Amino acid sequence: MNNMDLLKISYLLGSISFIVGLKMLSSPDKARKGNLYAAAGMLIAIIGTILFHQNDAGERIGNLAFIIGGILIGTIVGYAIAMRVKMTAMPQMVSLFNGMGGACAALIGIVEMSTHHPTETGERLIIFLGLMIGSVSFSGSMIAYGKLEGKIRDYGSKVQQVFNNTFVFAILGLIIYASVRPDAIGDPVIWIIFGCSLLYGVLFVMPIGGADMPVVISLLNSFTGVAAAFGGFLYDNQVMLTGGILVGSAGTILTILMCQAMNRSLWNVIVGAFSGSSGPGKSTEGLSIREISVTDTAILCSYAQKVVIVPGYGLAVAQAQHVCHEFEKVLEEKGVDVEFAIHPVAGRMPGHMNVLLAEADVPYPKLKEMEDINPALPNTDVVIVIGANDVVNPAAETDPSSPIYGMPIIKANTAKNVIVMKRSMAKGYAGIENELFFDDKTRMLFGDAKATLEKLIAEVKNV
Amino acid sequence: MTLLQETSDFITIFGIDTPWDVLFVIIIAAFLGVELISNVPAILHTPLMSGANAIHGVVIIGSIIVMGHAAQDNYLALGLGFLAVILGTLNVVGGFVVTNRMLEMFKKKEKK
Incomplete structure (x- = not known):
């Protein structure tokens, strides 16, 4: 076999590993292996190129010191950045590494x-x-x-x-x-x-x-x-x-x-x-919100049969995923059935909330997708919205003039009680008012998600 | 090689002689990509995007080729090529490592 054949074989192996890797990345139990396969294929293709590539004039790859030096620098820096980044900052990382690839092409x-x-x-x-x-x-x-x-x-x-x-x-x-x-x-x-x-x-x-x-x-x-x-x-x-x-x-x-x-x-x-x-959506002027204390929230949740937590970007920002899991466990010790409702676009990337809660060891079956949880919400005693906004905004269903009209939402407003944890009354990223906050069933619990959840855990333990 | 050259016809696209095989690769890969993604549960969207992000780091091979054939006195090509190799490696290594870290968490949880 000559060099050209070896090069093509390395490329064939690389291509196969990308296809198999992508396929395996689509199923939860094989995903990690798939990623490793794709990485191995990439390595083979890179080594194949360095060893066997020839240009039209038949010249082999030169400047090897520069190439290997560049690869070493990139590997060390890339590995260091990727290992240090917090899971909450992951979307940024994907964006950053994507930009590096774009710059390379340019x-x-x-x-x-x-x-x-x-x-x-x-x-x-x-x-x-x-x-x-x-x-x-x-x-x-x-x-x-x-x-x-x-x-x-x-x-x-x-x-x-x-x-x-x-x-x-x-x-x-x-x-x-x-x-x-x-x-x-x-x-x-x-x-x-x-x-x-x-x-x-x-x-x-x-x-x-x-x-x-x-x-x-x-x-x-x-x-x-x-x-x-x-x-x-x-x-x-x-x-x-x-x-x-x-x-x-x-x-x-x-x-x-x-x-x-x-x-x-x-x-x-x-x-x-x-x-x-876009228009500002339905005006909420003249409507008032009602606050709830941490103690009252703890009591309400402790005596509930079923509590559903709706996480959003606020949870990620506050780094509150571990405390959130802690809160879930404390409630379950009290005999409360706790589940998480995951909106596909909650957070900053699809699946962002899943990854975040997985990091905190929340059991897989507890994470419910929107379509599965919505029918169960009318029988839910308390829905706790943590740092989510647009994904629970009923205007998506009721107000045709709203910019998010038609977006599927988690129907938090159908539950018996809604508690919204938020830092302030600031609008969500769509920049529109949320009627849910002014609903009769809704109580607002202002503060940093992490600090508030910590207080809640202490209170629930005391109930 | 001879087999390929004998069976492969060329078509001129924008003035470039392109083997038909290349067109087949493009079309089939494009449809394959769509098929591979269509059945992914939402929960895996982020790791999948991250994995795909690492795979397009394959652009590093282009930078190795550019760098590998740059003349010794062509400082522009050497400098930019060197930078391109570093950036491409960052894309590949960072991409795969971040994806692996995300998926590690899923695995740990499933064992329980």
Whole structure:
């Protein structure tokens, strides 16, 4: 067997491991193995490339010191970051690493174009598109990261939306022009496209609200997949093609599934119907809220038969998952049946709440999905909403003018009593009022979720 | 190799001679990705996204190729290529490790 065959075999193994890995990632008991398979396949493909790759001129991979040095640095830094990150900050991490991949794709495009100056239209087009998508993915992911870290605020206006849409077509136009007419602008066009794409990534994510960040990260994830596939197209590299396209299509489907969970179209998310353009929903002026004390909450829960906890982003922010599990155990010792109601888009990523509660060792069967828990809610004595807002807003069912109208919700308002734990009366990420808070059955328990839960545990023990 | 070259016809897309095989790979991989994802329980969405995130780190292979064929005196290519290798590795290693950490928690819990 010659080197070329060995290279192809390593790529075949890599591709198979990606497919099997993705498949196994879709079932809870095999997921971890699937991830390891995919990682092993990646390692094989990387080693295969270093050992056996030849370019058209038959030259082997050179600059090995740089390559291995780069891989070592990346491995050490990546491992250190990934091991240190708290589980609550995980969505940010996915966004950060996604951005790294996007930047890698963009740099490949820059080097390829500025070194080899290809003149064929198709080749130029592929390189420029890979460069553009990689750059958008990079800067967009960094903004998404900043937003989830709470360092960047939402900013957007109608004017900017119009500008964004014009801008993206302008960049595409420039790419087509620079591909068809290689000599027209020269090398600076590489940097112009790079700069404009980075700027577009920023402008693209900036107006999109916090509630939509999961969708955005998933979308940028599939963007990076497509950028990798363009690289595969350019180098006629099978493993980059299969890996990139698998992620591109899987990421797109995942994005669409997420949008469906919110009953919105992808377009609606991107043009940002939540921010600015939508009405404020039903006015809640003149309505009053009622507070409840920690002691009364403890008594109410202790004598309940069934309590359902609805966790949201507030739980993640307060790092209250362990205390929450503690609270659940204390109540169960009192003979109360406790379950968790998980909305698919609660938190900042789909499944965010599952991962968070799994970290705190909440037993698997206790986590109920929305469709399973809703029929049981009318027979539930107390629903405790911890740091969730839009996912329990009845306006999604009753108010056609509401921006979240049609989104499936956890019907907390059908339970006998509702207790809402919140830091303040601030609105949810959709920026709309929540009628549930003003419902006759609802009592508000203000304060940090973690501190309040700790007090509750102590009180329940005393009952 | 000869087998492939003899059986593979080429089609010109945007001026590039593309083996038909590449088109088949693209189409089949695209549909496969959709099929693989469609039956995933919501609970696994985050680990799955994270796993997919690690897999597109395969772009690192492109950076190895760029770096591996860069001329010794082409400092731009060497510098940016080096950076690309580091970033690509970050994507791969960080992605797989974070995914593994998430899934570790599921496993621990199921044993109980």
